[in-house]
Amino acid sequence: MSVVVPLLIPWFAGAAFALLDGRRRWVGWAAVGALAATFAATCALIALVGNEDGSTVAGDWPAGIGIELRADALGVLFAVISNGVLLSALVFEVARGVRSRLFPSLVLFLSAGMTGLFLTADIFNFYVFFELAMIAAYALAVYGDEARQLRAGFIFAIVNLLGSFLFLIGIAAIYHVTGTLEMTTAAERIAAVEPSAVILIAIAIFVAFGVKLGLFPFHFWLPTVYASATPGVAAMLSGAVANIGSYGILRFGPGILPAAVELGATVLIAIGTLSIIYGALQAISRRSSQEVLAYSAIGQAGYVLIAIGLGGPAGLTAAIVYAVVNSLNKALLFLATGVRGFLIGAAFAVGAFSVAGVPPSAGFFGKVELFRAGVVEDSVALVALIFLGGALSFVYMFQIYQHEFWGPSRRSGAESPAAVRAVAVALAAIVIAVGLWPEPLLAASREAAAVLGGGG
Amino acid sequence: MNLLLAATIGILFGSGAFLLMKPDLFRAVVGVVLVSNAANLTLMASGLGRGDSPIYPLAEGTVSDPLVQAMTITAVVIGFGVTALLLSLAYRVYATSRTVDLDELSHAEASHEEELEREEISI
Numbered sequence: 369m370s371v372v373v374p375l376l377i378p379w380f381a382g383a384a385f386a387l388l389d390g391r392r393r394w395v396g397w398a399a400v401g402a403l404a405a406t407f408a409a410t411c412a413l414i415a416l417v418g419n420e421d422g423s424t425v426a427g428d429w430p431a432g433i434g435i436e437l438r439a440d441a442l443g444v445l446f447a448v449i450s451n452g453v454l455l456s457a458l459v460f461e462v463a464r465g466v467r468s469r470l471f472p473s474l475v476l477f478l479s480a481g482m483t484g485l486f487l488t489a490d491i492f493n494f495y496v497f498f499e500l501a502m503i504a505a506y507a508l509a510v511y512g513d514e515a516r517q518l519r520a521g522f523i524f525a526i527v528n529l530l531g532s533f534l535f536l537i538g539i540a541a542i543y544h545v546t547g548t549l550e551m552t553t554a555a556e557r558i559a560a561v562e563p564s565a566v567i568l569i570a571i572a573i574f575v576a577f578g579v580k581l582g583l584f585p586f587h588f589w590l591p592t593v594y595a596s597a598t599p600g601v602a603a604m605l606s607g608a609v610a611n612i613g614s615y616g617i618l619r620f621g622p623g624i625l626p627a628a629v630e631l632g633a634t635v636l637i638a639i640g641t642l643s644i645i646y647g648a649l650q651a652i653s654r655r656s657s658q659e660v661l662a663y664s665a666i667g668q669a670g671y672v673l674i675a676i677g678l679g680g681p682a683g684l685t686a687a688i689v690y691a692v693v694n695s696l697n698k699a700l701l702f703l704a705t706g707v708r709g710f711l712i713g714a715a716f717a718v719g720a721f722s723v724a725g726v727p728p729s730a731g732f733f734g735k736v737e738l739f740r741a742g743v744v745e746d747s748v749a750l751v752a753l754i755f756l757g758g759a760l761s762f763v764y765m766f767q768i769y770q771h772e773f774w775g776p777s778r779r780s781g782a783e784s785p786a787a788v789r790a791v792a793v794a795l796a797a798i799v800i801a802v803g804l805w806p807e808p809l810l811a812a813s814r815e816a817a818a819v820l821g822g823g824g
Numbered sequence: 825m826n827l828l829l830a831a832t833i834g835i836l837f838g839s840g841a842f843l844l845m846k847p848d849l850f851r852a853v854v855g856v857v858l859v860s861n862a863a864n865l866t867l868m869a870s871g872l873g874r875g876d877s878p879i880y881p882l883a884e885g886t887v888s889d890p891l892v893q894a895m896t897i898t899a900v901v902i903g904f905g906v907t908a909l910l911l912s913l914a915y916r917v918y919a920t921s922r923t924v925d926l927d928e929l930s931h932a933e934a935s936h937e938e939e940l941e942r943e944e945i946s947i
Contacts, residue, residue, distance in 0.1 A: 543867075
């Protein structure tokens with residue numbers, strides 16, 4: 369099997385489903401099948417990591433000239449988790465009944481774009497896949513076609529496009545100073561470039577991904593979009609699309625511009641801290657559960673950034689573990705807010721515990737890795753901050769738990785279809801399973817962090 | 825040439841950013857288009873050199889860098905797609921809200937939130 373397979377499946381399936389009416393049930397389930405095949409193909413890539421089948425150069429050009437697709441530990445980990453989240457959210461929406469004819473096809477294109485950008489080894493190719501994924505995301509954000517979603521979607525598109533163009537300017541600058549677009553070579557050559565130029569490039573790229581991730585000063589588009597989207601779409605945006613932001617910062621930060629990250633570590637930690645505190649305080653003051661989760665997403669992104677700012681193998685491992693665990697949590701919580709019925713309260717509580725970092729949930733290990741990074745880097749303030757952040761998230765998660773599942777108004781709602789509930793419960797089971805047996809995730813994250821430590 | 829390009833990029837980006845701050849959907853779309861063109865020009869400028877056109881068989885001496893042109897054409901095409909998407913979004917916003925004024929739209933947003941608050945209290 370080649371690296372191209374997980375790209376081709378959603379690409380062709382997406383094009384084919386664009387011609388069919390996605391509101392029909394069989395079309396929806398067929399799209400689920402195609403996405404499941406994509407997910408399986410991405411999982412199969414794990415076996416290819418590190419050996420020579422794990423990379424393909426387009427058009428049979430010699431390596432270093434042609435555009436390369438490369439399955440390395442970091443990219444594959446993010447691709448697996450993102451496709452998994454997309455798959456569960458698609459099953460969720462299809463089981464609830466799709467309301468727009470293009471919805472399944474857009475999800476498949478989103479999957480194609482995301483898989484591509486996680487696997488590519490070429491900087492400009494990254495931009496192309498990135499735009500492909502984002503265009504699908506803009507269209508998905510207005511799924512439902514309500515006036516409020518359209519307003520939020522428009523702002524979402526404008527702000528993120530501005531971020532994309534800044535990123536494009538950053539790419540132009542990297543090409544100008546290094547003369548290459550291949551990630552490893554660019555990383556090698558950029559070490560010789562004077563720091564003042566590198567810092568400017570790093571700022572442009574950081575702002576671009578900060579916007580995607582919804583970090584504190586760039587977050588203003590995020591709450592309305594997440595709060596007005598349907599639960600399935602909100603799960604896709606915060607569980608999968610936000611991964612583009614963390615992956616981008618990881619890949620371009622410690623991966624390509626490590627000197628700039630070292631110089632700007634204080635800034636990263638400061639922005640991360642502000643995001644955590646701002647996100648948590650705003651989340652506590654909100655009542656609508658989707659809005660609370662949206663602000664919580666801002667805070668959780670802050671942890672990833674702090675871990676990147678700490679750096680070193682411990683910090684990067686923590687960042688990767690946290691990003692993965694966070695996308696699982698967010699997918700579970702956004703989906704669970706949209707469902708009623710047996711076991712859903714329990715599923716939501718699992719997600720809430722996981723965000724707060726209570727064992728035996730996956731979130732516990734995200735927090736443990738952060739603690740470890742804080743201790744290794746000898747930063748007492750950071751350990752205190754993580755503890756405070758965890759305590760605050762405990763408060764807001766249980767506020768909405770109480771509001772959603774104990775409030776008199778919501779209990780009367782009709783029970784959701786069994787398939788919809790099964791998705792939420794399955795995700796909760798995965799969160800617990802990762803919490804009980806975290807070794808595979810930790811090992812994969814360490815391996816992924818090692819990819820970055822090597823400078824490429 | 826460098827100065828001219830830098831000035832053009834600066835003016836394009838500046839005008840784009842200025843339009844983005846206007847409270848009008850269609851001005852914001854035009855702003856994004858201008859900023860995207862500023863980015864495209866930057867891409868061109870990043871590999872600008874003197875030389876013959878890079879068409880096989882290559883002429884003697886230096887050829888100009890074909891890669892930036894390939895990247896720019898890709899970015900231009902993506903820009904077209906994005907513009908089309910933004911315009912259709914803007915039209916949908918207009919069709920549902922009957923206004924293209926962002927101030928009015930944010931008033932609608934605020935009243936929606938107030939409504940939520942009121943529901944909250946009545947519960």
